[in-house]
Amino acid sequence: MRSRTIQRYTRTDKFIWLVTLLYLVVSNTLIGGGRVLFAFAGTVLLFTNFKLRIYKYHLFTLQFIIYCYATTFWALNGRYTIPICNSMFLTLMCLFIFYEYWKDIKDIHILLKIIMWAGLFVVVYTYYFYGVEDIVTADGGTRLGNEFNNVNVIAMMTATTLIINFYFMLFVKKDWSILIWLPCLFIIGATQCRKAFVMLVMGMFLMYYYKQRMKKNGDMLLPLTKVFVFVLIGFLILFILGHNGIFSGLYTRMGGMISALTGGEDVDASSMVRNIYNEIGWKQFLKTPIVGIGINNSMILLAQQVNHATYLHNNYIELLTCGGVIGLISYYSIFVYLLYQEQKYIKLESSAFLIVTWLLIIFVIDWGVVSYINRMNYFYLMMFFIHLDHLKKKYPHIK
Secondary structure (H helix, E strand, O other), X not given: OOOOOOOOOOHHHHHHHHHHHHHHHHHHHOOOHHHHHHHHHHHHHHOOOOOOOOOHHHHHXXXXXXXXXXXXXXXXXXXXXXXXXXXXXXHHHHHHHHHHHHOOOXXXXXXXXXXXXXXXXXXXXXXXXXXXXXXXXXXXXXOOOOOOOOXXXXXXXXXXXXXXXXXXXXXXXXXXXXHHHHHHHHHHHHHOOHHHHHHHHHHHHHHHHHHHHHHOOOOOHHHHHHHHHHHHHHHHHHHHHOOOHHHHHHHHHHHHHHHHHHOOOOOOHHHHHHHHHHHHHHXXXXXXXXXXXXXXXXXXXXXXXXXXXXXXXXXHHHHHHHHHHHHHHHHHHHHHHHHHHHHHHOOOOHHHHHHHHHHHHHHXXXXXXXXXXXXXXXXXXXXXXXXXXXXHHHOOOOO
């Protein structure tokens, strides 16, 4: 394939961008599953001069997947481990192909736009699937179901779309329409997803603060005042909306989550169940702290103790329970490395601060979701490593 020293994009490039967008849509809607994803990766392979080259992205992710496979040897039941490992490995094989193409596209904003538009497509499909009226008129007692994908996955993709949109509005000054916010917020309200809400608030808070601080040349006090007012207005709006209509369910669930974290009495049923799962997982970790009981074997543990085969709904506890301390370090070393490297460039590139914000959000959200099995996580990691590689080439003096 031709060199992209000068970034001039052809129809082939734009076709691959479309294929990438469709790959993300399928990953977030489960339409067609793994075979369709392989078809998209194969399509990209046909239109590129693919060469199998190993980069840090592959080394970091492969070492984690290899360790996951290794846990089969001491797992409670290795038959639970192998399918999850196979899924992660096959996802990585697809992304090997995408990585080889996207590493040569110097403008990370193109990939960000594709993720944003894929999220908007998921939002539109959600309205089509459930019906506009059912979403817009949802009340606190009604939550969207998991018919075409887990509602938390849908909501978190929607929140990611808004965070990227907010970044463009704040730093790139593109004319991204504010009109997309209302339908996206309705999705978050109808799914009552606390994680999506935390993602959105945290992302907007950090980026707005960064923007204000850069305006004041590093001064902290005035930006903090502006951010405080910004957050106060946001919570006031949430308080007003939370007492009736579509956001009342989310408001109630947020209150239950806060009570669970602070030891209050108004803990909702979902938070109580998650606390029980965390307790079971932690007790098991103390028995097998180094290597755990085998990836995905938390399902066996919960089936035995609460008669419900599921994940522990906490990525930290899930990895400690199933992979031990080694598993936790193996996985989060990837994110720590990226965070350490990206923060070196935040004063030079606003996109670096977006990635830093994104990584911090992942560290927080992982307390309430098992993310290491999520296809999108590995796509995001691909983008982070590509972005970091571009920064290192652009600013070789920074070590």
